[in-house]
Amino acid sequence: AVVSTQSTGGMETEHDDKPYCKNCYGKAFGPKGVGTGATAGCLATDEGGSSESKFKNTHTGNKKIVISNQEKCHRCEKTVYAAEKMIVLNKIFHKTCVKCNSCGKVMPAGDVLEHDDEIYCKSCYANEFGPHGKN
Numbered sequence: 001a002v003v004s005t006q007s008t009g010g011m012e013t014e015h016d017d018k019p020y021c022k023n024c025y026g027k028a029f030g031p032k033g034v035g036t037g038a039t040a041g042c043l044a045t046d047e048g049g050s051s052e053s054k055f056k057n058t059h060t061g062n063k064k065i066v067i068s069n070q071e072k073c074h075r076c077e078k079t080v081y082a083a084e085k086m087i088v089l090n091k092i093f094h095k096t097c098v099k100c101n102s103c104g105k106v107m108p109a110g111d112v113l114e115h116d117d118e119i120y121c122k123s124c125y126a127n128e129f130g131p132h133g134k135n
Helices: 022-029 123-131
Strands: 012-015 020-021 086-088 091-094 113-115 118-120
Touching: 012 022, 020 022, 086 118, 086 123
Parallel strands: none
Antiparallel strands: 012 020, 086 091, 113 118
16 A cells, blocks of 8 residues: 555655555554544554553543532522523512412512512502501
8 A cells, every 4th residue: 555656745644654645544554443534533543552542531420510509499499590580679580480479470570569578469469468448
């Protein structure tokens, strides 16, 4: 597979001080197995030596990854992710957890009223905590 034809400058390589065109070099010394040539650069080559990969993952996997500072919903106390986060009266909620404590109606942030750390719709708040008429 030594170069026997005229090779284009920059398109040849050498191995053991002998010139090869890139195609012949890839066939003779390139990776073995699936695919050949430059696109299969991380497959094993037939160089002998250790069968141990120098790219072996040495991570044992015994450490747990803990994501800290997870925000919890004020109502259900489950983790709130950015896509479902709603801040109402300086408290964090899931969008679906922003609901009246009395009637359960889901409310937009602007329609929420608070009493004793619970949220209410305007109607329920007025009925339960608003001014009462004279008897």
